[in-house]
Amino acid sequence: MNMIGRLWLSLLLGAGLGLGTVVAPAAAQGKDPLVFAAASLKNALDEIASQWQRQSGKKAVISYAASNTLIKQIEAGAPADIFISADLDWMDYGQQKNLIKPETRVNLLGNRLVLIAPKDSTLSLSIQPGFDLTAALKGGRLAIGHVEAVPAGKYGKAALEKLGAWDGVKDKIAQTENVRAALLLVARGEAPLGLVYQTDAASDPNVKIVGTFPESTHPPIIYPIALTRESNNHDAVALLNFIRSPAARPAFERQGFTVLGPGGLRS
Secondary structure: OOHHHHHHHHHHHHOOOEOOOOOOHHHHHOOOOEEEEEHHHHHHHHHHHHHHHHHHOOOOEEEEEOHHHHHHHHHOOOOOOEEEOOOHHHHHHHHHOOOEOHHHOEEEEEOOEEEEEEOOOOOOOOOOOOOOHHHHHOOOOEEEEOOOOOHHHHHHHHHHHHOOOHHHHOOOEEEEOOHHHHHHHHHOOOOOEEEEEHHHHHHOOOEEEEEEOOHHHOOOOEEEEEEEOOOOOHHHHHHHHHHOOOOOHHHHHHOOOEEEOHHHOEO
């Protein structure tokens, strides 16, 4: 591991690696694979990492954040071994910048985009062209990942534009650094509505889904996975293969993900 890599790993470990990540002591010696994964994967991937450890005796270090943040950290020298993005755009960016090994890249998962409210809300919306999202906010703000960078925010803006609802709410949004932060605003009652993935809504009992966006309103929600260009960790290859294997599928499906088959097709 070079000096930049050691510095990044020290910073990551010192910061606790973001959203409740699995921190392994041996990572400081570069023995454990370091995964950079989209925040929406936390519940499923934590379970899969534990399963992999039980079966292989190996540990994984996982850092969760917005896909754009993670790939920029990799570009700056962070010593990640595996990158899992919540959209194709940021994986494409990584490939264009020669930050990943393209021969290891596959489309792993699919997801759905939903509108959530606090669990005690009585609201129910039919999300279709012309639906009145502004009125549903009742003067509050829509919690959403940053619409120019965070994948869930980009999907959300595209969907709202397609439905003709964006102009009415664009000045009434609370943009967050990742999708789990948007989820938290709604769960705490700090925002009346939020736009997140179906899997995020399923992870928090303090929110409820009040509407599901038609898949035709936004680009397909696809999570690609790949090894990073600088990784030479054999355990990372084994972990990537495990994440892609049938053994990991139940954990993803329990969280509401769609596991994609060859070529990125639903399977």
